[in-house]
Amino acid sequence: MKTGVHGFIVLGFTVLGFALLSAEERPPLAVVLDRATQYVHLYQQEISGVVAEERYVQDADKSDRPFVTHRELKSDLLLVRTGSPDGGIEAYVQFRDVYEVDGEPVRDRTDRLTKLFTNPAANLRRQASQIMEESSRYNIGSVQRNINVPLMALMFLDPVYQSRFKYSLDTEHKGVPRGLPKTPEFTLASDAWELDFDEIRTPTIIRGDGQDAKSHGRVWIDPDTSQVLLTELVNEAPTVRSTIRVSFRSEPIAGCRLPVEMRETYVMKKRFYTLNGAATYSNYRRFTVNTEESIETPR
Secondary structure, eight states: OEEEESSOOOOOOOOOOOOOOOGGGOOOHHHHHHHHHHHHHHHHHHHTTEEEEEEEEEEEOGGGTTSOOEEEEEEEEEEEEEOOTTSOOOEEEEEEEEEEETTEEOTTHHHHHHHHHHSOOSSHHHHHHHHHHHHTTTOOSSOEESOOSTTGGGGGGSHHHHTTEEEEEEEEOSBOOTTSOSSGGGOBSSOEEEEEEEEOSSSOSEEETTEEOEEEEEEEEOTTTOOEEEEEEEEEOSSEEEEEEEEEEEETTTTEEEEEEEEEEEEESSSSOEEEEEEEEEEEEEOOOOOOOOOOOOO
């Protein structure tokens, strides 16, 4: 079973100076949605070029042999801007640059990165697809997927996709929202807005085995700053149900909340099979490229 993104443009995300509003004085849905989309656009600009160290553990059902059932990855995760050579719309995709697999360094890393980024595809969507496929090459299990990146749910707040979803608004009180991991990272320190989304149009953004795979989920937003605190994305492919949950915290490197932990689960619908993943993010820094020039004295 393969799960991927159709016509994918991943967004990334910064802090807005909105007027303070308490959860008890919740504004209309349209106002909250507008603030969330503004946050997404600014976040996209701020986080582009920010790199995180990702430590990622995947565990597949033991019945999945001869596939590998346990894997530990160390990677650099960054948001990559892919531009159209004809001056068209720019896109952003999250790239997982794996440098260690189960304690062993990745041998062909330099050659792969050179080929991927110095010889970009002429087609924007093709290049984005290539980056995502490269990012998923070390995933384990019989569920093939390229949606296991922490900013996936935030793309559904962008105006480009809003017509494809139905949104609703509620208030979530402090504590652990229902269904989320009962850990400090997934605990709300105070009341928050809960923005629910449900995909209602086809073809769907995410596709599974070439078929529609509708998405729904929840985004928890700070009422005072409009920052995204937690996200939950559930995707219903024909043969597998995927759930990806992400927590965010403040990081001074970008002046906004960045992913700190991702939990994911994939459940096969027609047999007892589960695949779980857990990733943590740290060591955020700006990605820079240094160039040197020298002039030789003519002989």
